[in-house]
Amino acid sequence: MVRQKPQTDKNFDSLAKRFQKNIYTSRKGQLRLETLWRDINQQIPELNQQPLNILDAGGGQGQFSLMLAAQGHKITLCDYSEAMLELAHQNFRDAGLESQITLLHSPIQELPHWLAGEQFDGILCHAVTEWLADPQETLSVLPEMIRSGGWLSLMAYNLDALIFFNIVRGNLDRVLAQQFRGTGKTLTPTNPQKPDTVLSWINQWGLTLKSQTGIRCFGDWLQGDWKESETELEKLQQIEQMYSQLEPFKNLARYIHFFASKP
Numbered sequence: 333m334v335r336q337k338p339q340t341d342k343n344f345d346s347l348a349k350r351f352q353k354n355i356y357t358s359r360k361g362q363l364r365l366e367t368l369w370r371d372i373n374q375q376i377p378e379l380n381q382q383p384l385n386i387l388d389a390g391g392g393q394g395q396f397s398l399m400l401a402a403q404g405h406k407i408t409l410c411d412y413s414e415a416m417l418e419l420a421h422q423n424f425r426d427a428g429l430e431s432q433i434t435l436l437h438s439p440i441q442e443l444p445h446w447l448a449g450e451q452f453d454g455i456l457c458h459a460v461t462e463w464l465a466d467p468q469e470t471l472s473v474l475p476e477m478i479r480s481g482g483w484l485s486l487m488a489y490n491l492d493a494l495i496f497f498n499i500v501r502g503n504l505d506r507v508l509a510q511q512f513r514g515t516g517k518t519l520t521p522t523n524p525q526k527p528d529t530v531l532s533w534i535n536q537w538g539l540t541l542k543s544q545t546g547i548r549c550f551g552d553w554l555q556g557d558w559k560e561s562e563t564e565l566e567k568l569q570q571i572e573q574m575y576s577q578l579e580p581f582k583n584l585a586r587y588i589h590f591f592a593s594k595p
Contacts, residue, residue: 359560360586363551367572368458368589369399371545372485375591376454379403384453389440389474390460394420394433397456401432408452410436410443440464444473451479459587461530462489462521468533475537478594484539486590487547491524493584497552527588539592546576546585 373379383404388397391409393416401407401424411417417435424433438446440460455474461467471486478484491512498507506512514520527544534541549572558564575581582588 359565360548360551363565363569363572364547364587365395366569367545367547367576368396368487370573371543371547371576371589371591375485375543376483379405386454386456387443387447387452387474387477388456388458389443389471390457391420392416392459394423396458397433398423398427398429401429402427405432407433408436408447409433410438410440410446412437412439440470440473443477447477450477452477452482453479454483454485456485458485458487459489461486462524464523467523467525468536471533472537475539475594480594482594483542484534484590484592484594486530486534486592487587488527488530488590489521489524490583490585490588491526493552493586494521494524496584500553527583530588530590534590534592539594541590541592543577543589543591544582545589545591546582547587547589548572549575549581549585552586 378384379400380403383406384400385406386397386400386408388394388407388409391397391407391411392413394407394409397407397409397420409417409420411420414437417437420433421430421435424430436443436446440457455478457471457474461471464470474484494512495507498504498512512524514522531541531544551568551572554568576585
């Protein structure tokens, strides 16, 4: 039995297939995955040295965890959406990595109940913050589940980028009214946050920020004569890597990846 969670947090049962098509297998999704993978490998040298015990909080269909499991790491993946977990199970089964993952049908708020006393080498929480009614309170349970010397990989949708996107698209009335929240029926996040806000949470949780990286600084803004091709995508990925940690470019990325350690 799954314990109740606040009804205002987003459950993706109805959007799981749409996520699979529009997010995970799209150009934008692949660019996000590749940039995030490079960033985490730079921050965690031991990924290639020894098996780690990793929690993927709100892990969805498990695309990122699948890459870690392929390296021999043990994954505990939780999500409140049964449809997402079914797709995650299918992905791990197809890859022959079922033995590397434990799937848990639970909201993040209830993880201390189901995983009482367990300490992880690291925790992933990617593209979850922006769908929570009270992200600061909800995510505050995660640091206590990280061992001393462990890490948190937190990727959050960037409200500043969303504001900029609406301006360049001519949605001026929306900007003047400060109406940026999605309805919950589309893939527009219901509660995006400013990077400085997320950073303040990390500090309050007693974690030490190690890096702050823009994920998709430019890929979402391409217009005009640019034509998508394998060669052009390789160029775009190189450019994303060049500028992802540089001001002012990283601050207008669609997502911000915060990597922090626990003393």
